[in-house]
Amino acid sequence: MQLAIDKARACGMASVAVRNSTHYGIAGYYPLMAVRSGMIGLTCTNARPSVAPTFSIHPMLGTNPLAFGAPTDEENRPFLFDAATSIVQRGKYEVLEREGKLGLAGWMIDRSGNDVKDPGAVLEGLEAGLMALLPLGGAGESHGGHKGYGLAAMVEILSSALQGGAFLYGLIGFDEKGNRRPYCVGHFFMAIDIEHFTPLEEFKKTAGAIMRQLRSAPKVPGHGRIFVAGEKEAESEKLVRERGVPVNSALQKDLKFMQAELGLTRPQLPF
Amino acid sequence: MQLAIDKARACGMASVAVRNSTHYGIAGYYPLMAVRSGMIGLTCTNARPSVAPTFSIHPMLGTNPLAFGAPTDEENRPFLFDAATSIVQRGKYEVLEREGKLGLAGWMIDRSGNDVKDPGAVLEGLEAGLMALLPLGGAGESHGGHKGYGLAAMVEILSSALQGGAFLYGLIGFDEKGNRRPYCVGHFFMAIDIEHFTPLEEFKKTAGAIMRQLRSAPKVPGHGRIFVAGEKEAESEKLVRERGVPVNSALQKDLKFMQAELGLTRPQLPF
Numbered sequence: 001m002q003l004a005i006d007k008a009r010a011c012g013m014a015s016v017a018v019r020n021s022t023h024y025g026i027a028g029y030y031p032l033m034a035v036r037s038g039m040i041g042l043t044c045t046n047a048r049p050s051v052a053p054t055f056s057i058h059p060m061l062g063t064n065p066l067a068f069g070a071p072t073d074e075e076n077r078p079f080l081f082d083a084a085t086s087i088v089q090r091g092k093y094e095v096l097e098r099e100g101k102l103g104l105a106g107w108m109i110d111r112s113g114n115d116v117k118d119p120g121a122v123l124e125g126l127e128a129g130l131m132a133l134l135p136l137g138g139a140g141e142s143h144g145g146h147k148g149y150g151l152a153a154m155v156e157i158l159s160s161a162l163q164g165g166a167f168l169y170g171l172i173g174f175d176e177k178g179n180r181r182p183y184c185v186g187h188f189f190m191a192i193d194i195e196h197f198t199p200l201e202e203f204k205k206t207a208g209a210i211m212r213q214l215r216s217a218p219k220v221p222g223h224g225r226i227f228v229a230g231e232k233e234a235e236s237e238k239l240v241r242e243r244g245v246p247v248n249s250a251l252q253k254d255l256k257f258m259q260a261e262l263g264l265t266r267p268q269l270p271f
Numbered sequence: 272m273q274l275a276i277d278k279a280r281a282c283g284m285a286s287v288a289v290r291n292s293t294h295y296g297i298a299g300y301y302p303l304m305a306v307r308s309g310m311i312g313l314t315c316t317n318a319r320p321s322v323a324p325t326f327s328i329h330p331m332l333g334t335n336p337l338a339f340g341a342p343t344d345e346e347n348r349p350f351l352f353d354a355a356t357s358i359v360q361r362g363k364y365e366v367l368e369r370e371g372k373l374g375l376a377g378w379m380i381d382r383s384g385n386d387v388k389d390p391g392a393v394l395e396g397l398e399a400g401l402m403a404l405l406p407l408g409g410a411g412e413s414h415g416g417h418k419g420y421g422l423a424a425m426v427e428i429l430s431s432a433l434q435g436g437a438f439l440y441g442l443i444g445f446d447e448k449g450n451r452r453p454y455c456v457g458h459f460f461m462a463i464d465i466e467h468f469t470p471l472e473e474f475k476k477t478a479g480a481i482m483r484q485l486r487s488a489p490k491v492p493g494h495g496r497i498f499v500a501g502e503k504e505a506e507s508e509k510l511v512r513e514r515g516v517p518v519n520s521a522l523q524k525d526l527k528f529m530q531a532e533l534g535l536t537r538p539q540l541p542f
Contacts, residue, residue, distance in 0.1 A: 011282050017468055040429075056488035056497050068425045070432070079428060081421040087414050106414055113491040136408050136415045139491075143358050143377055144407045148415075150352040150500040153485065154339045157350060158311075161341070161477035162468040168484045197288055197433040206432035213439050214424065217327035220384040220410075226327050229421040 001030040004191040005037050012196035017162035018187040023047070028082030028230070030189060031069025035078045038200045040192040041069045046159040046185055048171050051086045052132035053153075054139075054146045057111050059132040060168050063089045064155035069230075071200070073208035080230030085152040086133040090126055093119040098250035108133045129172075159186040247271065272301040275462040276308050283467035288433035289458040294318070299353030299501070301460060302340030306349045309471045311463040312340045317430040317456060319442050322357045323403035324424075325410075325417045328382050330403040331439050334360045335426035340501075342471070344479035351501030356423040357404040361397055364390040369521035379404045400443075430457040518542065 007014030024030075027043055034041025047062025063084035070079045088107050096103055097119035105115040108122060110131050116122050125131030136148030160167040166184035175181050194203045211228045219226060240246075247255070252271045259269065278285030295301075298314055305312025318333025334355035341350045359378050367374055368390035376386040379393060381402050387393050396402030407419030431438040437455035446452050465474045482499045490497060511517075518526070523542045530540065 013284060013286055015284055015463065053485050053488050053497050055491050055494040057491050058489040060485060060488045070425075070428050079424065081425050083415075083418040083421060087408070104413055109491075111489075136418050137358070138414060142375055143409060144354075144419075146498070146500075147354040147407055150354060153350065153481065153500060154341075154352050156481055157341050157478050160481070161474045162463075162465065164469055164473055164477065167477065167481050192286065192433075194433065198435055202435055203432045206435060206438065207428050210424065210427055210431070210438050214324050214331060217324050217331045218329040218382075220326050220328050220380075223326040226324050227417070229417075229424060 001033045001041065001043065001189045001191070004189045005034055005039060008039055008191040008193040013190070013192040015188065015190040018189070019163040019165040019184070020182065021185045021187055022183050023185065024187055026082070027065040027067035028069065028080050031067050031080060032078065034191045035069045035071045038071060038194055040194060042190040043067050043188060044155040044158055045187040046156050046167060046171060048173065048183065049168060050090060050126055050133050051135055051152055052109065054135065054141060054149045057109060057113050057132060059126070059129055061152040061156055062171065063133065064152040066151065066155055070207050071204050072211055073201070073204040074211065077211070077234060078230060079207055079211060079228060080233070082230070085136055085148055085155060087136055087138065088133065090123070093122045097123065098248060100250070106134065106138050109139060113139070158188040162188065272304045272312065272314065272460045272462070275460045276305055276310060279310055279462040279464040284461070284463040286459065286461040289460070290434040290436040290455070291453065292456045292458055293454050294456065295458055297353070298336045298338035299340065299351050302338050302351060303349065305462045306340045306342045309342060309465055311465060313461040314338050314459060315426040315429055316458040317427050317438060317442060319444065319454065320439060321361065321397055321404050322406055322423055323380065325406065325412060325420045328380060328384050328403060330397070330400055332423040332427055333442065334404065335423040335430070337422065337426055341478050342475050343482055344475040345482065348482070348505060349501060350478055350482060350499060351504070353501070356419055356426060357406055358409065359404065361394070364393045368394065369519060371521070377405065377409050380410060384410070429459040433459065
C-alpha cells in the first residue's frame with residue numbers, strides 16, 4: 001500500500017498486485033494508510049475457498065473482502081468500508097460456538113443446499129469442504145446472491161490475474177497428492193491522490209456531508225441510530241482502548257484452563 | 272471512459288470523474304470499452320434517491336450501480352459485473368406490473384419498515400419518496416444489509432466528492448422551493464492497463480480459468496447451470512440479435528393501444 005501511495009503522489013493514482021502471500025490481517029488497515037496521506041485507498045484479497053457461487057453447493061471462492069477508505073472533514077472519522085463479499089465469515093461461527101448460540105438461516109448451506117445453523121457442525125463442515133458460506137445476497141438470485149457472487153469473483157480476478165498467482169481451488173493449501181503447501185494468497189492495493197482531482201479540503205467536506213446526511217436519515221420505528229461504514233469500529237476501538245478488551249465467559253474459561261494446564265501464575269487474570 | 276483508457280495507456284491506470292450529468296445508460300457499457308482495449312474497466316454512478324440506509328426507512332441513496340469488466344481468453348466472453356448496490360431496481364417493478372405479478376418480501380419497505388409487494392403501490396411510493404428499496408443484503412444487519420449500504424455509500428463518494436458535485440438528497444431533481452432542476456448526477460470511470468502488470472495473454476488465461484472453474488462447480492440439486500457475471504446477458508444479446516426483442520403481452524397491448532390512438536398504420540406490429 002505504501003508503494004501505491006508513493007506512486008499515486010507522482011501519477012495521480014496507482015495500484016500494486018501482491019503474490020505468494022498469506023492472510024494479510026485487517027483489510028481496512030491498508031485504506032487507512034491512504035486516508036492518512038490524503039488519498040482514497042482500496043484493497044481486496046482472495047482467500048481459502050469457503051464461499052459457494054450462486055446455484056453451487058461447493059466452496060470455490062474465499063470470503064474475498066473488499067475495503068475502501070476516504071477522508072472526511074470529521075476528525076478521526078474517515079469513511080471506512082471493510083467487508084467480506086460473503087454474508088458472514090468463519091470467525092462468526094467461532095464466536096457463536098463460544099457463546100453457545102446458533103447461526104441464522106440463509107448464512108450457509110450443506111451439500112444438499114440446506115441451511116446449517118449449528119456452529120460446531122459448520123466449523124467442521126467448512127474445514128472438510130462439505131459446507132459453504134453464501135455470498136452477500138444469499139442463496140439463488142431472488143435477493144441478489146448473484147451480485148455478492150459477482151463481487152467475490154471480481155475480487156478473485158483483481159487479486160490473482162494481475163500477478164499470475166493462484167486462485168480458487170489453487171488456494172486450498174494442499175497439492176494434488178494431498179501434501180501441505182503454501183496458500184499463495186494474492187492481494188490488490190490501490191490509492192487515488194485526491195489533490196489530482198480537487199482540493200483535499202473540498203473532497204473532505206463533501207464526504208463528511210454525505211456521512212452526516214446518511215446519519216440523519218429517518219429511522220425504522222424502534223431503531224435508535226443510523227451508522228456509516230467504519231463508525232461502529234472506530235467507537236469500539238475507542239472504548240476498548242479506554243476500558244480494555246472484553247473477554248466473554250467461554251473464552252475466560254478457556255484461558256483459565258490453559259493457564260492451569262501450563263502451570264502459569266502470570267499474568268493474573270482479572271476474572 | 273475513453274479519456275481514462277488513453278491516460279491508462281500512458282500511465283498504467285487512470286480515472287475520470289464526471290459532473291452535471293444524468294442517467295448514463297447501461298453501466299456495463301463503459302467497462303467493455305476498456306476490455307476491448309486490453310484493460311480492466313470500472314465505473315459507478317450515483318442516482319436519484321431510492322434506497323434506504325440500514326435501519327432507515329427513507330430513500331437517501333440511489334441504486335448506485337458498480338460495473339467491472341476484465342478480458343478473458345474466451346472470445347467475446349469477458350467477465351462483466353454490472354449491478355445496482357440495491358437488491359432490485361425500480362425497473363423490476365415496472366416489468367412486474369406489466370406482467371401482473373408481485374414483488375418479493377425483503378426487496379423494499381414502506382415508512383413503517385414493512386414489506387411492500389404490489390408493484391403499483393411500489394411505483395407510486397417510490398415516486399412520492401414514501402417507500403424505499405433495500406440495499407443488497409436486505410433490511411437490518413443480520414444478512415449483511417450494512418454491506419450493501421456501505422457499497423452504495425462508497426459509490427456515492429466516488430461519484431460526487433472527486434468533482435464537488437451533488438449527492439444524496441441533492442439529486443432529487445427539485446430545489447428547496449419545489450421547482451424542477453437538473454439532476455446533476457456524477458460518475459466515476461477507471462481503467463487499468465493490464466500490460467503494465469503482466470502480459471495481457473497471461474492475464475486472460477487466468478481470468479478465463481477462473482470463469483471455467485466457477486462454471487464447473489458442483490450444483491445445488493435441481494439446478495442445471497452455474498453462470499459467471501456477464502454470461503446470461505451475452506447469451507441474451509445473441510438470442511435477441513438472432514430472433515428479435517421479446518415483447519410481453521401487456522406491452523403488446525400498450526403498443527396496439529398507442530398505435531390505434533395515434534392512428535398509425537406503420538410499422539406493422541407482428542402480434
